[in-house]
Amino acid sequence: MNMAVMNKTAQSPLDLRPGDGSTAKPMVEFQQVSKRFGAGSSGAEVVALDDVDLIVPRGSVTGIIGRSGAGKSTLIRLVNGLEKPTSGHVLVDGTDVAGLDEKNLRSVRRSIGMIFQHFNLLSSRTAFDNIALPLEIAGIDKQTIEKRVTPLLDLVGLSDKRNRYPSELSGGQKQRIGIARALATEPKLLLSDEATSALDPETTRSILALLTKINRDLGLTVLLITHEMEVIKTIAAHVAVIDGGRIVEQGATFDVFTGHKHETTRALLGGLAGMHLPEFLTSRMTNVATPGSHTILRVIFKGENATEPMLARLGSDLGIEVNIMAGAVDEIAGRPFGMLVVSLLADLEKIDLARNFLADHGLSSEVLGYVR
Structure with missing residues (x-):
């Protein structure tokens, strides 16, 4: 993804996704992945993920949903190499992340954008400078940074907030800056870690609309984890339900939500239409x-x-x-x-x-x- 493509998209939207995704190489693939941590307070080994098989289609918005402690955060940390699997393989665009040395892992991470629940903006930097931070770290020159960050401010609708500090921004505006920062390195995969959990419903809807636009216009694959059913049913084409470190149900969001078979899915769906009898x-x-x-x-x-x-x-x-x-x-x-x-x-x-x-x-x- 480059800014030239982004500018062209604004005038004439392009579908950068390869076909319908049915034969394209998955953007992310978990192959029999398990993750165990050392003994906890009880003295027993903690199994965070257990034999997970999961495919994130290229160009899709895929959601991972589950209760607290189900293994969602561990799963997403394996994608960007912050954790390594105990067994199995995590492939990002065909590359096994766990097998990379630090130099090659940094290269892969530049192709992965990350947005966070609590924004993680630096209070001493303006909106522009927060977006520019990963480019500065990568050693990009100032002229290129200007050319890349300015269109991103426009994309997220905050061109007029360029010189504002985080303390002068609302929660939704902070998250938009966080999204722009995640796009600064021109990633092909965007990870979202409970990105709307700290926002009110109206702001959440605007952020989901922005992510939908990014996915549609830029062909960017989005993998998000959340405990909010509204987020999944609004934005995700595919969903996986995780419970106790295992994927208990997965597929097209509409099919899983309307024809669910697992008790965990049924419990998580409790707020959807008609699930409770008077x-x-x-x-x-x-x-x-x-x-x-x-x-x-x-x-x-x-x-x-x-x-x-x-x-x-x-x-x-x-x-x-x-x-x-x-x-x-x-x-x-x-x-x-x-x-x-x-x-x-x-x-x-x-x-x-x-x-x-x-x-x-x-x-x-x-x-x-x-x-x-």
């Missing part, structure tokens, strides 16, 4: 159908089917009375997703007809129980 319903629900009872059905709407009036057609086509009890519509990785809990008054044979009708139109359903 107490007035659960307190009356049983597992046994009796004459005259209502069947409580959870219906999942995905993609293009999320906006189709299928429940209305249960009444018009099958003569089944449908009452909506709870639900919501959301958007995951740019695709609509909805979950409704409905009450159906019909015999079990008609309930089966209703579920088959929904399945024929691409909607999945699940019987949650029965209420008299």
Whole structure:
């Protein structure tokens, strides 16, 4: 990535990603990676990562999500060589990072940008000088630094803050400077370590929009770790769920969020649309159908089917009375997703007809129980 390309992008956006990524060499690849640390306070060895296999597609935004202590930070430190795996291989653009000497590792690190939760700006340096810092360390001359930093200030929307100090900037502005600094060495991979955790929701949305623009216009691969589900569903095309040092689920974000199989994923997704049933319903629900009872059905709407009036057609086509009890519509990785809990008054044979009708139109359903 160079600034000439960046300037051209502003006028005529270019897709610098190679094809759809299906046959391109991954930007990052973990091959059976384990990381163990020495004995902790209990005297036992600490297993931070355990036999991790993971691919970060080139040109993608990939998210790693998990609880505190799940192994997220260790995983990202292996990518830039701050930690070395106990076993396995960590490949960045085809290079095994763990096998590099210090000189070659410095070269790889220049191709990796890093943004942090708490910005890590130097209070004694202006916005311009904070962005220029990695270039100064690399021995770049002042004229080149000027040519590289000025467009970056414009990219993050802070040209007018060039000479301001961190104490004069808001949290969102500090993070934008941090992002510009991460781009200063013209990296091909951008790592984000809980970069929005210290920001309010509105500022978070603006930072995610900026990262999306960087990924789209510059073709930069973004790997982010977070515990915030909103971040993943807003920006990431791919996601991996980590728990106890193991990847328990991974794939396209929409597929993982709407068809998750692991309990950890289900727990992390607790705040998404329709995941919680109202107490007035659960307190009356049983597992046994009796004459005259209502069947409580959870219906999942995905993609293009999320906006189709299928429940209305249960009444018009099958003569089944449908009452909506709870639900919501959301958007995951740019695709609509909805979950409704409905009450159906019909015999079990008609309930089966209703579920088959929904399945024929691409909607999945699940019987949650029965209420008299």
